[in-house]
Structures are given as C-alpha cells and as structure tokens.
Amino acid sequence: MIKILVDAMGGDNAPAATVEGCVQALKNDKELYLVLTGRQNDIEAELVKYKYDKSRIEIVDCPDVIDMNDIPTEAIKRKQSSLIAGFWKLKKEDDLCALVTAGSTGATIVGCQLILGRIRGIKRPALCPAIPNSRGSVTLLCDCGANAECKPVMLCQFALLASAYAEVGFGIKNPKVGLLSNGTEEHKGDPLHQETYKYLSKMQGIDFYGNIEGRDIMLSPCDVAVADGFSGNIALKSMEGCGKLVLGVMKKEFSATLSSKIGYLFMRKAIKNMRGQLDFEKFGGALLLGLKKVVVKSHGSSKASTIAASIANAASIYRKGLVPAVEKKLENVDFDTLIPEEE
Amino acid sequence: MIKILVDAMGGDNAPAATVEGCVQALKNDKELYLVLTGRQNDIEAELVKYKYDKSRIEIVDCPDVIDMNDIPTEAIKRKQSSLIAGFWKLKKEDDLCALVTAGSTGATIVGCQLILGRIRGIKRPALCPAIPNSRGSVTLLCDCGANAECKPVMLCQFALLASAYAEVGFGIKNPKVGLLSNGTEEHKGDPLHQETYKYLSKMQGIDFYGNIEGRDIMLSPCDVAVADGFSGNIALKSMEGCGKLVLGVMKKEFSATLSSKIGYLFMRKAIKNMRGQLDFEKFGGALLLGLKKVVVKSHGSSKASTIAASIANAASIYRKGLVPAVEKKLENVDFDTLIPEEE
Numbered sequence: 001m002i003k004i005l006v007d008a009m010g011g012d013n014a015p016a017a018t019v020e021g022c023v024q025a026l027k028n029d030k031e032l033y034l035v036l037t038g039r040q041n042d043i044e045a046e047l048v049k050y051k052y053d054k055s056r057i058e059i060v061d062c063p064d065v066i067d068m069n070d071i072p073t074e075a076i077k078r079k080q081s082s083l084i085a086g087f088w089k090l091k092k093e094d095d096l097c098a099l100v101t102a103g104s105t106g107a108t109i110v111g112c113q114l115i116l117g118r119i120r121g122i123k124r125p126a127l128c129p130a131i132p133n134s135r136g137s138v139t140l141l142c143d144c145g146a147n148a149e150c151k152p153v154m155l156c157q158f159a160l161l162a163s164a165y166a167e168v169g170f171g172i173k174n175p176k177v178g179l180l181s182n183g184t185e186e187h188k189g190d191p192l193h194q195e196t197y198k199y200l201s202k203m204q205g206i207d208f209y210g211n212i213e214g215r216d217i218m219l220s221p222c223d224v225a226v227a228d229g230f231s232g233n234i235a236l237k238s239m240e241g242c243g244k245l246v247l248g249v250m251k252k253e254f255s256a257t258l259s260s261k262i263g264y265l266f267m268r269k270a271i272k273n274m275r276g277q278l279d280f281e282k283f284g285g286a287l288l289l290g291l292k293k294v295v296v297k298s299h300g301s302s303k304a305s306t307i308a309a310s311i312a313n314a315a316s317i318y319r320k321g322l323v324p325a326v327e328k329k330l331e332n333v334d335f336d337t338l339i340p341e342e343e
Numbered sequence: 344m345i346k347i348l349v350d351a352m353g354g355d356n357a358p359a360a361t362v363e364g365c366v367q368a369l370k371n372d373k374e375l376y377l378v379l380t381g382r383q384n385d386i387e388a389e390l391v392k393y394k395y396d397k398s399r400i401e402i403v404d405c406p407d408v409i410d411m412n413d414i415p416t417e418a419i420k421r422k423q424s425s426l427i428a429g430f431w432k433l434k435k436e437d438d439l440c441a442l443v444t445a446g447s448t449g450a451t452i453v454g455c456q457l458i459l460g461r462i463r464g465i466k467r468p469a470l471c472p473a474i475p476n477s478r479g480s481v482t483l484l485c486d487c488g489a490n491a492e493c494k495p496v497m498l499c500q501f502a503l504l505a506s507a508y509a510e511v512g513f514g515i516k517n518p519k520v521g522l523l524s525n526g527t528e529e530h531k532g533d534p535l536h537q538e539t540y541k542y543l544s545k546m547q548g549i550d551f552y553g554n555i556e557g558r559d560i561m562l563s564p565c566d567v568a569v570a571d572g573f574s575g576n577i578a579l580k581s582m583e584g585c586g587k588l589v590l591g592v593m594k595k596e597f598s599a600t601l602s603s604k605i606g607y608l609f610m611r612k613a614i615k616n617m618r619g620q621l622d623f624e625k626f627g628g629a630l631l632l633g634l635k636k637v638v639v640k641s642h643g644s645s646k647a648s649t650i651a652a653s654i655a656n657a658a659s660i661y662r663k664g665l666v667p668a669v670e671k672k673l674e675n676v677d678f679d680t681l682i683p684e685e686e
Binding site: 145 | 491557579612614
C-alpha cells in the first residue's frame with residue numbers, strides 16, 4: 001500500500017477537481033490509499049458524486065484554507081489549513097509517502113522548509129518540472145521558482161538533485177546538465193552564474209554540458225537545465241505563455257474558414273498527438289526536490305486529470321526511491337570542499 | 344533620402360542574405376540609400392546576381408570579420424571589421440541615420456557603448472525586441488540581453504526607453520509597463536526587482552502596471568515588459584525555443600498520415616496566417632534603445648527577408664523620431680532624485 005496525502009482545498013478548482021482527481025487516481029492504481037485534508041463537508045459533498053472504494057480514502061477535517069493572496073510565512077501559522085495540516089501529518093507519520101497540492105507555491109515551499117525538512121546536506125528545496133523537449137523526452141528545469149535568490153552551492157545542488165530525478169524518475173543514464181544563462185559561451189552570465197560554471201565543471205556525480213540558452217530547454221541535448229529560481233520561473237512561464245498563445249492562434253485560424261474547418265476534420269488525430277507531445281502537465285505537477293519525502297506541486301489551475309497525474313507521479317517517484325537515490329549521490333560530493341568560500 | 348549603414352558580413356548567412364536583403368529593402372522604399380560595410384569583393388560577387396539601382400548602394404571595404412566566438416571587448420579593437428568600421432562611420436557622419444547588423448550581439452553592444460554613444464542621461468543601451476502577443480499587437484521586452492547585471496536605475500530607464508518606443512514605433516498611447524518577475528505579487532522577486540518595483544511605482548512618464556510573469560509577455564495587457572538583461576534574454580530564448588518546438592511537432596504530425604496530409608491541403612492558408620501572427624521577426628531584429636542613433640540587431644540566422652525587414656524597421660523608427668522622443672521623455676524624469684542611493 002502506498003499512502004499519499006492530498007491537499008483537497010488547494011488550487012483554483014478545489015475541492016471539485018481535487019476530489020475527482022483522487023477518485024481517478026484510486027481507479028488507476030490499486031495500491032493507493034489517499035488521505036485528503038480539507039473541509040470535511042465540502043469534500044464529502046464531492047465524494048458522493050462518484051463510485052469509489054471507501055476503505056481507501058480518509059478525510060482529515062481542516063476548516064481553514066490558504067489562498068494565493070496569503071503571505072506564505074504568515075499562512076504557515078494557520079495549522080488548521082489543509083496544506084499546513086498535511087505537512088505536519090507527512091512529517092510525523094512514517095507510513096505517509098508523499099504529499100500532492102495544487103495550492104499556493106509559496107506556502108508549499110515554506111511548508112517544505114519549515115515543517116517537512118530537507119535531506120541532510122541540502123541547503124534548499126527546489127521546484128523541478130519536467131518540460132517536453134524536441135527529442136520526445138523531457139528536460140528537467142531546476143529550480144523554477146522556490147528560490148528567487150541563489151548562491152553557487154545551491155545551483156550545484158540543484159544539478160545533483162535533478163540528475164538523480166532524471167536517472168530515477170525517467171531512466172536517463174548519465175543525464176547531461178546545462179546551466180541556464182544568457183548565452184552558451186563560458187564567460188556569459190552574471191557573477192553568480194560565472195562562478196557556478198566553474199564549480200559545476202569540477203563537480204563529481206554529474207555530467208556537466210556547459211551553459212545553455214532558454215531555447216535549449218525545449219530544443220537541446222541536455223536532460224537537466226539548472227537555473228536560479230528567479231530566471232528559471234521566468235523561463236518556465238515564458239514557455240507556457242508561448243505554448244498557450246500558439247494553441248490559441250491555432251484554434252482561431254483552424255476554425256476561421258470552411259476550408260480550414262474541413263482540414264481540421266482530417267487532422268484531428270494529428271492535432272491531438274501534437275497536443276499530447278507538448279503537454280506541460282503530462283506528469284502532473286512539478287516535483288519539490290531535496291526533501292525528506294516526495295512532494296508534488298500541481299498547477300494552480302489543475303483539472304481532475306492533472307491531479308490524478310500528480311498523484312500517480314508522486315507514487316511512481318516514491319516507488320522508484322528518489323530520496324535514497326539523492327542521499328546516495330550526496331555521499332560522493334563534498335560541497336564544503338568544492339565551494340570553500342560559501343557560507 | 345534616408346541613409347542606412349548595413350553590416351554586410353554579420354550573421355550566419357552573410358554576405359549572401361545581407362546583400363539580397365539590401366536589394367529587397369531598396370525596392371520597397373524609394374527613399375533609402377544603403378552603405379554596406381564588408382569585404383568588397385564578396386559583396387560585389389553577391390550584388391551582380393540582382394538588378395538594383397547602383398546609385399543607391401555604396402560599399403566600404405572592410406577586410407576583417409568578427410564572428411560569434413570573438414570576445415566583444417577584444418573584437419572592437421579590429422577597426423577594419425565590417426561592424427566596427429560601421430559604428431565609427433555612423434558616429435562621424437551626420438547624414439547616416441541608422442545601422443543594421445546580424446552580427447555578434449556582444450560586439451554590437453560594445454560598439455554602441457564605446458563608439459556610437461548613449462543619449463545624455465541614459466546609463467546603458469538596452470536590447471528591445473517586439474514580441475507578438477495575444478492581442479494581435481506586440482509586447483516590447485526590454486532589456487533582453489545587453490546587460491547581464493542591472494541596477495534599479497537601469498531597469499527604470501528601460502521602462503522609459505521602451506515606453507517611448509511603444510508610443511513612437513507602434514502608436515500605443517500610454518503604454519502599460521510590467522516588471523518581469525517570478526510572480527505578480529508586489530513582494531516577489533530578488534532585492535533588485537523588489538527595489539525597482541518601488542521606483543517604478545512613483546516614476547513619472549510611464550504607466551506602471553505592476554509585476555508580470557513570463558507568460559504575460561505573450562498573453563498580458565502590458566505593452567512593455569521590463570527585464571534585467573539576464574532573465575529577459577532567458578525569457579526571449581525560452582519563447583523562441585517553445586515556438587520552434589511547436590512548429591516542428593506540428594510539421595511532423597501534419598505530414599504523418601494520409602489523412603493529416605489531406606487536412607493540410609485545406610489548412611495551408613490557416614497555417615500561413617498562424618505563422619504570420621507568431622513571427623518573432625516580423626519587424627526584423629531587436630532595436631537597441633538609448634543610443635544617439637537608431638541601431639537594429641537582426642537575428643544571427645537572419646534570411647534576406649529578415650534583413651530587409653530590419654532595414655525597413657530602422658528607416659521607420661528614424662522617420663518617426665525615436666531619439667528625439669526619448670530625449671523629450673527624459674526631460675520629465677530626474678533619475679538622481681528618484682533613485683538617490685544609486686551611484
């Protein structure tokens with residue numbers, strides 16, 4: 001049995017989408033057991049809409065809710081919220097394997113840092129989504145928003161964390177690591193990135209490729225794109241915005257004339273395939289790396305299918321043993337020796 | 344007559360594409376007169392392929408060439424290169440209105456800074472492309488790579504420069520200015536962006552909208568996205584990579600089956616329209632703002648049509664009086680009072 005905690009109140013479409021996603025996830029994976037945190041009445045009102053195995057769902061009543069406008073460090077004090085209560089349970093109960101939330105990113109990160117806790121030796125958790133790339137595989141973008149301010153040691157650790165995720169989660173051997181910068185040449189970037197380049201070049205346990213540009217996230221030979229959380233977030237959102245605009249323009253143009261409407265009938269399958277290949281949310285949400293347990297942050301606008309994918313992803317990553325894999329990788333790198341000037 | 348200098352040797356497809364682009368530009372605009380810098384023999388060997396008005400093209404022989412691998416501050420010492428000789432001519436000759444190059448971005452920026460010179464009061468030039476957006480208009484992204492390290496005063500000046508460009512170049516009244524960050528909330532970002540937010544809020548002469556995310560560059564109500572050159576470059580390239588991947592997948596899927604091939608025949612016009620709306624290079628290259636004359640940096644991979652568009656854009660921006668418009672805007676803002684701590 002794999003026991004996963006789901007923040008039933010997190011996200012724009014909660015609890016309807018989260019509850020439906022939980023029911024879907026239970027159907028797809030017979031080993032799952034889900035603990036839903038949130039307003040019991042609201043969750044039960046959704047659950048009655050579905051047929052599901054009642055012995056595999058448990059509700060923990062949390063009357064309070066955190067929304068996107070709350071300041072994360074304040075929000076964390078509300079111990080009766082679905083997210084914060086979830087983090088406390090996750091920390092305390094050994095049999096809980098993972099947490100899935102579509103709630104506030106800021107509050108999630110604060111919960112990871114201040115409640116759940118990091119793997120020994122890791123300075124900061126990092127948010128790491130899997131971006132579809134031109135090889136039909138994924139590029140792991142790490143960090144994409146957990147840390148707006150970074151130091152070289154953090155970027156080096158992101159390289160290690162995402163390499164472990166690429167190996168364990170996607171079966172990529174010797175994942176290639178690129179450093180996201182404003183050009184491919186070694187001298188590019190600000191002092192933070194120039195310094196990080198030097199350390200990544202001599203770091204053990206990763207296969208450093210060099211600097212990469214934003215376009216290389218989706219087009220490159222790299223499996224991991226290391227970024228500070230500020231520019232990593234901008235990269236992710238810029239790609240999302242572009243994808244959304246392209247699909248919007250496509251939809252408009254493809255229904256603009258009789259000819260294009262006829263064409264669309266012949267192309268439906270091709271367009272569906274295309275959308276499938278470009279789906280940012282194929283794996284549900286982004287993983288939070290560097291923590292003692294698996295945490296998946298699903299998009300705020302997650303639909304039921306995205307929540308189900310996030311739960312499935314959390315279960316899969318737990319089964320494959322990401323946390324022990326990171327701990328093993330950490331044994332081979334002494335960050336204090338690699339980066340002596342730091343802290 | 345509008346006299347424009349073209350770096351005939353700059354870019355991956357030079358001088359073939361640059362020379363062909365020059366010939367196209369001359370045909371489209373009867374007032375143009377072009378000065379091509381580069382290897383005279385190579386340029387002449389291309390020119391003989393076309394019919395054009397010989398009285399409207401002049402060649403300045405420059406035996407040396409700067410390529411992407413040169414270090415910009417070293418490259419600038421090569422005064423016989425097509426780009427550097429171009430900058431010296433542009434600075435010295437009053438009747439030259441603008442320079443167009445598809446050469447090295449780094450060398451172009453160094454040429455702007457060290458040879459051509461900035462408008463009085465402007466700290467740094469900024470690279471500012473026009474990105475297609477969901478309103479069928481453009482978002483001006485400023486800076487997108489000229490300055491990897493920024494200070495608040497620079498970002499505030501980018502807001503002013505790009506606002507002037509939006510007004511003069513695209514006829515947008517009271518352009519809305521967003522600050523590119525890792526979230527929309529006021530507290531988001533690193534100290535540089537948090538501080539800049541405060542100054543932009545009280546700055547005269549611009550209409551500050553607040554923080555925007557990467558997705559808002561293509562999807563938002565803003566006309567200007569202010570960015571430090573590091574994350575602005577990453578945003579631009581990330582969108583380019585995404586656009587390229589989407590078009591690549593589309594091409595593959597649309598020719599994968601007989602059904603989709605038939606569909607394509609009905610959709611050719613729709614797909615052409617779509618590509619037109621999403622073309623990053625509709626206006627040729629990115630403008631360099633804050634300089635005494637108009638400089639357009641065309642993409643390294645520019646084809647002839649892109650070079651022609653860049654030349655047309657340079658002529659248009661000169662005609663519309665961007666430089667005097669910036670100077671006028673500068674009269675209303677006292678940056679030393681606005682940002683007293685700076686320098």
